[in-house]
Amino acid sequence: MRSRALLAFLSTVTFSACSLGVFAGNWGTDVNTGVGGPLVEGVRADLAEIVKAPVAERPALIKAYAESKAPLVIEAIKRFRNPELKPLFHALLRHADWQVNHRALHALEYFGDATAINTAWLWLAHGEPRLREKAAIYCLKMWNAEAAKQVSGGKAAESLAQTISREDDVQVRAAMEALAKRIAGKLVFEKVSTEFAVKLDDGLFLTPFLDGMDKVKAVAPDYVAKPEPRQGGASAATILPAMKWTYPICSWGKEEVNGSLQPFANLRQNDTVYHTGQDVGCCLDGAGYYAIADGILKFVHTGSDMGTLLVVEHNAGESLECAVYMHGGDTVFAKVGDKVACGQLLGTMGLSYSIENGGHFAHLHFGLYPGGFVVTHNYGYKQVSAGLADWHDPSKWLAERVEASAPLVRIHAPGKLGELLTAEEYGKAYLEASKGVDPVSVRVLVQIKEAIPLALNRFDVRREAGYPKDALDRLKKWAIVFKNVPGAEALDTTAKSSEKDPGFKKAMAGEKEIATLEAQNGAKAAWEALLKKYEGTFLEARLKAKVDAK
Secondary structure, eight states, X not given: OHHHHHHHHHHHOOOOHHHHHHHHTSOOTTSSHHHHHHHHHHHHHHHHHHHHSOTTTHHHHHHHHHTTXXXXXXXXXXXXXXXXXXXXXXXXXXSSOHHHHHHHHHHHHHHTOOTTHHHHHHGGGOSSHHHHHHHHHHHHHHOOHHHHHHGXXXXXXXXXXXXXXXXXXXXXXXXXXXXXXXXXXXXXXEEOOOOOOEEOTTSOEEOOOOSSGGGHHHHOTTXXXXXXXXXXXXXXXXXXXXXXXXXXXXXXXXXXXXXXXXXXXXXETTTTEEEOSEEEOTTXXXXXXXXXXXXXXXXXXXXXXXXXXXXXXXXXXXXXXXXXXXXXXEEESSOTTOEEOTTOEEEEEOOTTSTTTTXXXXXXXXXXXXXXXXXXXXXXXXXXXXXXXXXBOHHHHHHHHHHHHSOSOOOOOOHHHHHHHHTTOHHHHHHHHTTOOSHHHHHHHHHHHHHHXXXXXXXXXHHHTTOHHHHHHHHHHHXXXXXXXXXXXHHHHHHHHHHHOHHHHHHHHHHHHHHHHHHTTOOHHHHHHHHHHTTTSTTHHHHHHHHHHO
């Protein structure tokens, strides 16, 4: 019987923990289409043997496969959907490599299998932030009445609150906060697409490996595209300017696999088109993506080569800005028209080379453009001849705002003191810390006082970058939250003197003209005229960049 032969073979295959770690560290072996397709074909015989094996023999086959070959081909087996394979993914949850665990947990989501919740719950405290995030997303998707009884002795909400209080990764914390809302019955989410699987001649069910939507009929003849656009909601001009910014994915800038990630302005098609965004999160199938600031969800689109596409409009103070998220998966955690908060979980990345993500390797295409939402502006490429003045480079534009809005005091503390620091109520935190003589309280006092010159420096940097209004708004806010801290009067004094300064007032007036010209996608001549008008002001460097981009 072939199943016994396979078991005998697998029992002879041994890998040291070191060799498994090295191989599994090559996460994303399906990122290259020349490798991904054959990788899928290469596992079919073994998986078919497991599926067809007598029920009594299947556990031994699964155990042997999970301990030998399966971790090395996880990028292929994650695509198969026969229910007989669920125990294989459960077995892979016990593997030492977090990347294998991540894939196995994601596969169980597609099965709708909630029985790994206890394992996932333990991983909320794992050392790898991307696995903590995945565990939170799995739990919130699979949460049910049975889980509420099982997890932490029926006290999941209390247990999770403690875990959240210790979490220092912004995006992981946001995923956990979404889970907390799910447990409380307050999370709104929608499954916006259904996975399309095909039955192969060997009886296996597979999410077909799709290299581009133009090839969909070759791998899924019965698939019928049903693009579904939804748009609406108020303008972000109706909400307060965003005072805080963050990155759209966990572990931004720390790619496990570089793959084919394209930077902003990358040239394609014989140097005739630009890439309008920045590709990030290579091979992070099922990971979350997040709102970069407070905003309004304006657009959700599914069923095309963009996968699930979201656009969020933000009020940046000096202008409206739109953030574009492409190649998402089947779930969105907000509705069109909703106001979303900075760092809020919006959705998850789609399975690599699948119909749901538009037939691309798993990644997030993240774009930023100035002005309000325009339904025809949300694309990944544009002609070189048209220039890129109507798009931002996320690696620069967003990084500047994240750094400028990062907490001025970055220290964790327990209890009420920690809550005040998290809320950036530094004056109140200073008074609270003054009551203690413990090392944490002493460090908090020192850091809060040291943050005042840092705040003044951030004001200078933002003003010199050409955003005086935003700089002034932040300084006024800091003057309030640092009240009662020695030296804080310098913040209020600087704000008042800036408001009286003629050059500062002229630059603030010029910002309105910049916003108008951005909304009109003004020609180079118009930008040159504006540069001449505001030469020698804080707007000069910003306007020069606009002219150069044209």
